[in-house]
Amino acid sequence: xxxxxxxxxxxxxxxxxxxxxxxxxxxxxxxxxxxxxxxxxxxxxxxxxxxxxxxxxxxxxxxxxxxxxxxxxxxxxxxxxxxxxxxxxxxxxxxxxxxxxxxxxxxxxxxxxxxxxxx
Numbered sequence: 220x221x222x223x224x225x226x227x228x229x230x231x232x233x234x235x236x237x238x239x240x241x242x243x244x245x246x247x248x249x250x251x252x253x254x255x256x257x258x259x260x261x262x263x264x265x266x267x268x269x270x271x272x273x274x275x276x277x278x279x280x281x282x283x284x285x286x287x288x289x290x291x292x293x294x295x296x297x298x299x300x301x302x303x304x305x306x307x308x309x310x311x312x313x314x315x316x317x318x319x320x321x322x323x324x325x326x327x328x329x330x331x332x333x334x335x336x337x338x
Contacts, residue, residue, distance in 0.1 A: 228275070229286055235271040243267055 231253050234246040238255065241264050245254040258264035278285040 228271070229278070233275065235268055235275060237264055237268050240264075243271075 228245075231247060232245045233248045234250070236244050236246065238244045240261055241258045243256050243258060243264055244252050247253050258267060
């Protein structure tokens with residue numbers, strides 16, 4: 220049966236190496252194989268191994284270039300919460316203005332009643 224999933228290169232993988240004639244192994248910091256795939260041929264496999272190894276090495280040399288999906292997820296959640304609270308605040312202010320307008324109208328009605336009686 221086929222297995223499906225994903226591997227987070229930014230946190231799970233520290234080494235990419237060739238395996239056999241066409242295999243590519245993604246390994247964690249402890250040397251454990253996280254993911255193993257087969258390329259179409261040796262040339263394509265070698266290109267992927269070189270490219271991914273350079274990418275991982277670049278993140279080691281320049282950590283600021285490494286994407287942080289945790290940070291992006293956190294920022295998205297913060298934006299979502301901010302939008303939620305802004306919508307609730309707008310709804311609250313709208314209801315408050317309506318209540319104040321109703322109170323003022325009731326107050327004016329009471330004043331008009333006494334004004335007509337005394338006038």
